[in-house]
Amino acid sequence: MTLLSWSVIEYSAKYDAAGELGHVRDTIKWGADYLLKTFNSTADTIDALVAQVGSAATAPGSTQPDDQYCWMRPEEIDYPRPVIECQSCPDLAAEMAAALAAASIVFKDNRAYSRELLHGATTVWNFASDRAGNSSYLHRVIDSNLARQAGAFSAGKDHGVFSWDNKLPGAQLLMSRLWLFLSPGYPYEDMLRTFQSQTSIIMCSYLPVFKSFNRTKGGLIQLNHGMPQPLQYVANAAFLASVYSDYLEAADTPGWNCGPDFYSVEVLRSFAMTQIKYILGKNPLKMSYVVGYGQNYPKHVHHRGASIPKKGGDRGCTGGWHWRDSKEPNPNVIAGAMVAGPDRHDGFKDVRKNRNYTEATLAGNAGLVAALVALSGDEHGLDKNTMFSAVPSMFPSPPPPPAPWKP
Template sequence: MIWIKSGRLPKNNGVPWRGNSGLSDGSDAKDVKGGLVGGYYDAGDNIKFHFPMAFSMTLLSWSVIEYSAKYKAVGEYDHVRELIKWGTDYLLLTFNSSASTIDKIYAQVGVAKINGSRPDDHYCWNRPEDMAYPRPTLAVSSAPDLGGEIAAALAAASIVFRDNAAYSKKLTQGAATVYKFARQMGHRTPYSLRQPDIEYYYNSTSYWDEFMWSAAWMYYATGNTSYITFATDPRLPKNAKAFYNILDFSVFSWDNKLPGAQLLLSRLRMFLNPGYPYEESLIGYHNATSLNMCMYFPKFGAFNFTKGGMALFNHGKGQPLQYVVANSFLASLYADYMEAANVPGWYCGPNFMSTNDLRAFAKSQLNYILGDNPRKMSYVVGFGKKYPRHLHHRGASTPKNGVKYSCTGGYKWRDSKKADPNLLTGAMVGGPDKNDGFKDSRNSYGQNEPTLVGNAGLVAALVAITNSGRGVGVTAVDKNTMFSAVPPMFPAAPPPPSSWKP
């Protein structure tokens, strides 16, 4: 994911055509010492959207907590931790993480006006290293959703970095501060509302899912029972409409955390079974998770699938694969939770579905992405013989030739019919349309643009499904690391009585 990094890169970054960029980011944020330098660009443009960036870090951290043995087996453990830390170091800059109370968060760096005619992150076509146009920061004073997601990201990462006590503590303290800000009464306006520079791109449709999601992560990170008490308060799933069987609420994504939060809380019930007073909500989350998994199967008709077999979780709109990988990760993870709990499967109505059925679904989706589709095309750059060569990505399409192109001077590379001079090896693009069709064109951003959130999901899904380093039975996942800060769920047994003496 070096191709999407911002900031001052190490000299041995492994991608010779990438260099330092965005070193003036946040220079207009006078209260941030050193500015908002670092983090990740969102996609083929050079904007840094903090909402999907935070979700991407949460997702990567979750995959490391569950599957550290797999990451070690494939030699990627240190690498993925470095990727997470690159993101969380930056997220700690987006608010005053050393304070206990804050009144704002920076939501993004860079803007793109719709059909704009002035230099900005969409109007210009420049390598990030060559940006010379204004990149304003955008701060928000109400962000229950963004604040909740940043809290989740920092809390999850604090578990990943338990072996670095000082950094883990820094993350949990920052998470507590931003969680408090997110939950502040009187500041419950979604972060994107009436924010045209955000709303068109990453509009948040609710914040109750982030409340549930962040509370679960805060509990696992700190062991503070106030978080699990809130996460299991029956009013929370009611406000989140978690048990209303709304189809789109079953799709895990950067905007909808409900399926992830429900699975994360089901984990507590499946492995620790705390009982009263948490059971009422936990069993609801567990049942909702099982129902969500049922919806993944074509036989039940919840979602349409392409003739080639791709699930249309976003109903045929652009960027379908980011939804495919995020939900394939959940499917694989739930199968492993069941195996670790010695449960062979679950019922979808009268139909018994096994853990192998769930893994087969996830594998079918990942195989589709990697080339088992009607076009016999891999949608991951550099994998296989046939993959996209004309990405909607400024850095990939513009050669590193010593020329610093002007804002519009880069159009010659945007409009070039030649293949990308710079290969985004390992990057997954947006994906095909509802008819399995795909246009390998730079103008086809809905299909041919790689995104941070999509590629974080791909990493998580692939590590979940791989057999490398895989445990069997109770070791299908790492059951214990997630609970390392959780106090005993029941009172300790009293000491034995002293020996009787007549």
């Protein structure tokens, strides 16, 4: 939800031009409304929130009916799905705060709903940080100790890998945005400039010339180091590279430096476009990894609702295995869904039971949508003003001019 909202805030005009603005807003509202139901969003303080609904088998060979063992359409589920609460889960709560806060900007035209979302974001943020009040938000962003503790400046193997489990590259890019467009000055300047420098390094790491990440022979960057399900990471990187190139262009900056070498914004767009084209079919297998796009796409997506026909969904927990293990194509085409993707050798197995190839996820598809809208059209189409419009003025208001002097 955070990533979708971010893309709408940046590119609402592009969504509108494609006739998809209403659709994506409905999707964000669906997710935001769900999050609001996981805690007492009308309260100012909470002591718990719902961390998970349902469970999965924890021991190999378990036959306990749950979301992992059973294969059923959502409408047919009849086994217990316990609600699991947490009293100390700051990472989850902070993610929820980000999603709700971002959605509140998307829906700023609906003042009542936007306020509801913002209040919920504040409540769950206080739960995450164990600290009330909003006067310190901006100061906490530029807290160098907090940034170091979060690993913002570390050079580990996942540095710059934007994913469901690592939001730091996105946060750093947003701080670059704040620096580029608002030039806040003291006491923010030094730390925001550091974030900008880190963002530049991340963008350099995406370029093949630096070999920071391996690539398949077909050219797919291996941001998850050859592990399964690579496309969600690739789509996210394509979005970050696209939006950063738009930031630079909107700030009248033609490119950025990687050490002593200068690279134009077109290099970033080229990287993003190459990766998205791979996903859409320009790869050794000529396989589109987006269902319904092109002629050759996965037909056995790891998705319960798509794999079970309407009149075949009453077989129970294990009876659904018939559909899971069937070699027939899914009876329901889950159009637009990006699957997990190929292996590190550009190979792909269109097998429903093998989620490493055929699973479709919300996290992956959010990045794909964001990247596609960022790359669409001939102009960058960026909304420079909305994102940080609520940030208070960085400088005191100047005094009024003196009255006209008269002799």
